[in-house]
Each structure stands twice: as structure tokens, then as C-alpha cells.
Amino acid sequence: MSVIAVVPAAGRGERLGAQVPKALVEVAGEPLLVHAVHGLLAAGCVDHVVVAAPAAEVEVVTMAVRRFEARVSVVVGGAERGDSVRLALRAGLRTLPDADVVLVHDAARAFTPVEVVRSVVDAVRAGSAAVVPVLPVSDTVKQVDETGRVVATPERAALRIVQTPQAFAAAVLRRAYDILAADDESASPVASVPQATDDAGLVERLGVPVRTVPGHAHAFKVTTPFDLALADALLVGHPA
Numbered sequence: 001m002s003v004i005a006v007v008p009a010a011g012r013g014e015r016l017g018a019q020v021p022k023a024l025v026e027v028a029g030e031p032l033l034v035h036a037v038h039g040l041l042a043a044g045c046v047d048h049v050v051v052a053a054p055a056a057e058v059e060v061v062t063m064a065v066r067r068f069e070a071r072v073s074v075v076v077g078g079a080e081r082g083d084s085v086r087l088a089l090r091a092g093l094r095t096l097p098d099a100d101v102v103l104v105h106d107a108a109r110a111f112t113p114v115e116v117v118r119s120v121v122d123a124v125r126a127g128s129a130a131v132v133p134v135l136p137v138s139d140t141v142k143q144v145d146e147t148g149r150v151v152a153t154p155e156r157a158a159l160r161i162v163q164t165p166q167a168f169a170a171a172v173l174r175r176a177y178d179i180l181a182a183d184d185e186s187a188s189p190v191a192s193v194p195q196a197t198d199d200a201g202l203v204e205r206l207g208v209p210v211r212t213v214p215g216h217a218h219a220f221k222v223t224t225p226f227d228l229a230l231a232d233a234l235l236v237g238h239p240a
């Protein structure tokens with residue numbers, strides 16, 4: 001019984017406006033990706049981490065995570081986030097076929113406290129098939145049409161902001177990504193998975209209940225230059 005964490009880090013992160021892929025942008029002298037991997041392993045309950053890297057950056061990413069030795073492996077990511085998760089998941093299950101829990105964690109949520117990692121793993125071990133960390137919403141949220149006109153105001157008390165790591169019973173995530181078919185070496189190329197902005201969204205489509213546990217403000221996703229400034233402020237004196 002073991003825990004794999006999959007870290008999709010193959011996006012370009014254009015909203016950040018950096019010259020390098022977002023996962024390689026440095027905060028306190030270390031790439032975001034290294035902070036994220038460090039946090040996962042520091043939780044003490046993750047056995048192996050697989051990073052999906054941009055094709056052009058596999059060597060750089062491999063060097064960046066070298067200090068974690070055999071606990072971290074790197075694969076080439078895919079065209080979409082879902083493709084990157086599927087490729088990393090397949091590699092992780094090859095490394096640890098007995099894994100019963102899989103986490104999916106965005107490299108951009110680099111400062112997620114270890115308590116959040118532990119609590120999603122504990123919830124799966126306690127019997128939940130899918131678990132996501134969430135925060136209450138403090139702003140009112142409007143649904144708009146393509147012209148920007150407001151069409152609905154969902155009740156705020158029922159809304160949650162969803163973070164990562166999201167944790168799954170390994171068999172459930174494997175089914176969601178239909179990697180059984182992708183495991184067949186003769187199947188080529190790997191078909192693109194339907195677009196979902198998070199992995200729990202795919203699992204929901206299978207009718208699997210998704211539980212929530214409390215997230216943490218520090219698990220914010222570094223997306224804009226403002227977020228980068230926030231990360232710098234957070235990490236002053238606390239490098240990975």
C-alpha cells in the first residue's frame with residue numbers, strides 16, 4: 001500500500017508573463033516545482049512523485065528535482081493538462097503498482113502546507129474514493145453569458161474554491177483517465193481526455209462522490225505576477 005503524487009507541470013503559464021515555464025519560475029531561489037515536490041515529500045505520507053514536464057524542459061526539470069533522488073521521476077507532459085496527468089499517472093503506477101492512493105497536485109500550488117497533504121490522504125484511507133481541499137468563497141460570484149451580462153447569482157454559502165492536492169483511490173482515478181486502454185502499447189496515439197479544469201471533475205462524471213476537507217490560504221495557485229509577489233512575501237526566511 002503506497003501513495004503516489006502526480007504533479008502536472010508541463011504548462012507554459014502564460015498569465016505569469018515569465019520567460020520560462022511557470023513550474024520553473026523561482027521563488028526564494030528555488031523553482032515553484034521544487035517547492036511543490038518538497039511539500040509533498042515533507043508531509044511524510046507520499047512514497048513517490050511523478051512530475052510531468054514540458055518536452056523542451058525535461059533535462060532542466062530532472063536536474064531541479066535531482067536532490068530528491070529516486071523518490072521523484074520525470075516524464076514528458078502532454079498537449080493538455082489531462083494528458084500530462086494521465087502520462088504521469090501511468091508512469092507512477094508502473095513504479096509503484098501497489099499504490100492505493102494517488103494525489104494530483106498542481107506545481108503552481110507550491111506552498112501548500114503539509115497538513116493539507118496529510119488530510120486528503122487520511123480521508124481516502126478512511127474510505128472516501130475522491131477528496132478535494134476547499135475554501136469558502138468570500139466574494140459574491142456571478143454567472144455571465146458570452147456578452148458579460150449576468151444570468152445568475154449562485155448562493156455563496158454553497159460555493160467552494162477548490163485546491164490541490166486532490167486525492168483519489170488509485171483504481172478510481174485510473175478508471176477516470178481510462179488508462180487501461182492507454183496501457184496497451186499498441187494503442188497509439190494516446191487519445192486526448194475530455195477537458196476538465198480539475199481531476200475531481202472527471203471522477204464526478206463517473207458518479208463517484210467527491211468529499212471535501214478544509215484547504216488552506218497558502219495553497220493558492222501562483223498564476224499572476226501578484227501571486228508571485230505574495231509567494232515571495234510568504235517565503236521570506238523560509239526557503240524549501
Ligand code: C5P
Pocket residue numbers: 007008009010011012022023052077078079080081082084085106107108
Ligand atoms: O493552466 P493551469 O494553471 O490551470 O494549469 C494547471 C497545471 O497543469 C499547471 O501546473 C500546468 O503546468 C499543468 N499543465 C500540464 N500540461 C499541460 C498544461 C498544463 O501539466 N499541457
